[in-house]
Amino acid sequence: MKILIVEDEKPIANLIDLNLRSSGYQCTCVYDGIEAADLIEHNTYDLILLDIMLPGADGYELLDQIRPTGTPVIFITAKDSLLDRVKGLRAGADDYLAKPFEIIELIARVESVLRRSGRMEERYEIGDVVVVPKSMQVTKGGVPVDLTHKEYELLLMFVRNRNIALFRDAIYERVWGTEYDGDSRTVDLHVQRLRKKLGWQSRLVAIYKVGYRLEDPS
Numbered sequence: 001m002k003i004l005i006v007e008d009e010k011p012i013a014n015l016i017d018l019n020l021r022s023s024g025y026q027c028t029c030v031y032d033g034i035e036a037a038d039l040i041e042h043n044t045y046d047l048i049l050l051d052i053m054l055p056g057a058d059g060y061e062l063l064d065q066i067r068p069t070g071t072p073v074i075f076i077t078a079k080d081s082l083l084d085r086v087k088g089l090r091a092g093a094d095d096y097l098a099k100p101f102e103i104i105e106l107i108a109r110v111e112s113v114l115r116r117s118g119r120m121e122e123r124y125e126i127g128d129v130v131v132v133p134k135s136m137q138v139t140k141g142g143v144p145v146d147l148t149h150k151e152y153e154l155l156l157m158f159v160r161n162r163n164i165a166l167f168r169d170a171i172y173e174r175v176w177g178t179e180y181d182g183d184s185r186t187v188d189l190h191v192q193r194l195r196k197k198l199g200w201q202s203r204l205v206a207i208y209k210v211g212y213r214l215e216d217p218s
């Protein structure tokens with residue numbers, strides 16, 4: 001995922017760069033409007049973080065250039081007035097972030113804009129197993145795995161809660177939608193089938209008197 005950071009205050013640009021990189025994004029920083037316009041013309045990005053007040057060309061001018069490309073934009077601005085926010089959003093920005101901001105807010109907004117724009121799919125990789133909820137695809141070593149609906153629902157619950165102990169009754173109620181009767185073997189049977197189909201004998205760990213945990217050390 002490639003992100004362009006357009007921000008003339010270098011400490012802020014570098015802070016954003018550092019944090020987005022550690023979240024796994026590929027970042028490019030640019031500190032003035034003219035250079036930014038040049039990069040936008042010759043490269044493709046998945047997201048652009050755009051300061052408003054810039055030397056050379058301001059954020060609104062750059063936004064006019066970006067809009068036809070369909071690349072999502074988050075405005076980063078010191079101007080926290082309602083008018084600026086409205087102007088930015090009207091001009092076509094997908095979101096805005098007012099300085100000073102918390103890094104967790106930045107990351108959350110980046111993720112949310114990427115997801116909304118369809119550039120970031122919910123996707124899980126556990127060893128050689130890949131789960132893509134949007135298309136309900138499950139593959140192991142690149143080969144599709146045939147799962148029943150309940151097995152798939154159970155798998156999704158495990159991958160979304162990796163490394164967390166899940167109670168048998170909670171699993172039952174979430175996946176089967178009815179109250180757990182106390183001694184149903186349904187959950188255990190489905191877990192056994194998942195283990196077999198995915199080769200997860202050692203990953204889907206039984207926790208005595210509790211339930212199960214999907215172990216994913218990566």
Ligand code: CA
Nearest residue numbers: 008051053054
């Ligand atoms: Ca600025």
